[in-house]
Amino acid sequence: xxxxxxxxxxxxxxxxxxxxxxxxxxxxxxxxxxxxxxxxxxxxxxxxxxxxxxxxxxxxxxxxxxxxxxxxxxxxxxxxxxxxxxxxxxxxxxxxxxxxxxxxxxxxxxxxxxxxxxxxxxxxxxxxxxxxxxxxxxxxxxxxxxxxxxxxxxxxxxxxxxxxxxxxxxxxxxxxxxxxxxxxxxxxxxxxxxxxxxxxxxxxxxxxxxxxxxxxxxxxxxxxxxxxxxxxxxxxxxxxxxxxxxxxxxxxxxxxxxxxxxxxxxxxxxxxxxxxxxxxxxxxxxxxxxxxxxxxxxxxxxx
Numbered sequence: 534x535x536x537x538x539x540x541x542x543x544x545x546x547x548x549x550x551x552x553x554x555x556x557x558x559x560x561x562x563x564x565x566x567x568x569x570x571x572x573x574x575x576x577x578x579x580x581x582x583x584x585x586x587x588x589x590x591x592x593x594x595x596x597x598x599x600x601x602x603x604x605x606x607x608x609x610x611x612x613x614x615x616x617x618x619x620x621x622x623x624x625x626x627x628x629x630x631x632x633x634x635x636x637x638x639x640x641x642x643x644x645x646x647x648x649x650x651x652x653x654x655x656x657x658x659x660x661x662x663x664x665x666x667x668x669x670x671x672x673x674x675x676x677x678x679x680x681x682x683x684x685x686x687x688x689x690x691x692x693x694x695x696x697x698x699x700x701x702x703x704x705x706x707x708x709x710x711x712x713x714x715x716x717x718x719x720x721x722x723x724x725x726x727x728x729x730x731x732x733x734x735x736x737x738x739x740x741x742x743x744x745x746x747x748x749x750x751x752x753x754x755x756x757x758x759x760x761x762x763x764x765x766x767x768x769x770x771x772x773x774x775x776x777x778x779x780x781x782x783x784x785x786x787x788x789x790x791x792x793x794x795x796x797x798x799x800x801x802x803x804x805x806x807x808x809x810x811x812x813x814x815x816x817x818x819x820x821x822x823x824x825x826x827x828x829x830x831x832x833x834x835x836x
Contacts, residue, residue, distance in 0.1 A: 535560035536592040539647035542610070543601075543640050547632035550604025550621070553613075554637065555579065557592035557600075558648040565652035566597040567668035567832040568641050572634060573600075574675030574698075576616075576725060576732070578608040582803035583813050587821060590810045594825050595833070596670075597651055601637055603630045607732070614804070616730055623720065623733040626741035627703050627749050630680050638669070638690060653690055668692060668832040672824065675773060675797065676700055679751045682781070685762075686754035693831035695763040695824050698770055698797050701777035701784075703749050704742045715739040727803065755784035762788035763827040765799075765820055772797040789827075793820050 537560045543552040558566060569591055573579055579600040591598035602608055607622030608615065616622060640646050642653040652668040670693045673681030678699025685694040700706065711734070714721040720733045742749060762785060766778035775792075782790045793799050795816035810818055 534593045534595075536589050537648070538589075541640075541647055543636055543645070545604050545629075545633045545636040547636070548604055548629040550629065550633065552601050552604050552633055552636060553579075553610045554599060554601030554646075555585070555588065556597055556646050556648045557588040558597040559592055559595055562595075562649045565650045566595065566648075567670065567828070568597045568599060568651040568653055569670040569672060569828055569832075570599045570601075570634070570637055570641070572630075572671070572673035572677030572681050573602070573606070574673070574677045576723070577674065577677065578602050578606055578614065580613045582798065582805040583801045583807070583817060586805065586807060586809055586813065589808075590821055591825060591828070594829065596828065597646075597648055599637065599641065599646065601633070603633045605629050616725065616728060616732065619730070619732060623735040624737055625734075626738050627680070628741055628745050630677075631683060631748075634680060634684050635688075638684075638688065641669070642667075642690060670695065670828045670832050672696065674698055676703075679703060682751050682758070683749065683754045685760065686757045691760065693761045693763075693828060694758070695765070695827055696781075697765050697793075697799070697820065697824075698767065698773050699764070699777070699781065700751065700773055701755075701780040702751050704746060707739065707742075712739065752780060752784045755781050755788075758785045758788070761827070761831045763791065763824060764788045765791045765793050765824065767793045767796050767799060769795070770797045791820075791823060 538557045588598040605621040605625035641651045672695040674697045678696035685691040711721040715736045719736045768775045800814035800816040
């Protein structure tokens, strides 16, 4: 199925940032489409590796696929695969990312994204399946998975959730050295192994996390989850332990836990030279196919 891609830019009023994104959808589609919104992770971006191909993969199956950059992720529209806005990266917070995600979903509901009209309306809180309201799915990778869990648990418009290599906490991941650096010098640092850049995390991240501890409790949100949830994780994950997937599953035993191969990104890498699902490793394609099937089963009325 031919796919069309259109870029968009949104102001995020609550976070104070500007969101860059893309919508991919079947060429010629004119009826309202089910929508799947994707959240990238820490030191990630919408054009990382095979993520754009994942968006096309979903669009080929009849979805409107929305990928976006969190407004303070450090990547600018004019350099979509490089961290050129390290000042913004330093000022990013978990609540800014939640605000950005809310802005994207609100734009989808209001018809302010490119493409055919999206089918995004509040559905039934009882079953969360297609036919009870709108058809909006949410997916997040790594830290973006934690953000997606927090949002999905509280937004009745989200009918189905998928997470890839998701974290089970935010604040608890802070190391003792990070906290000491924030308290003593006002920032902590992380190394970008791909680019060699030393990237600062401002104390605002630490202070924001403490101030919104209850709002940012991922496991508490997981315990509240009543809607369909596909939880994908690899036992070989080198960045987020499989134990975090087990903790999420224990909090939400109705979720479907799928063990994947290939580590934190299931074998995907950046840069990615291909253009479609045919070009990704088998371990990536297995995850994509299982996730697509999940959204077809939960967001497509005739599935």
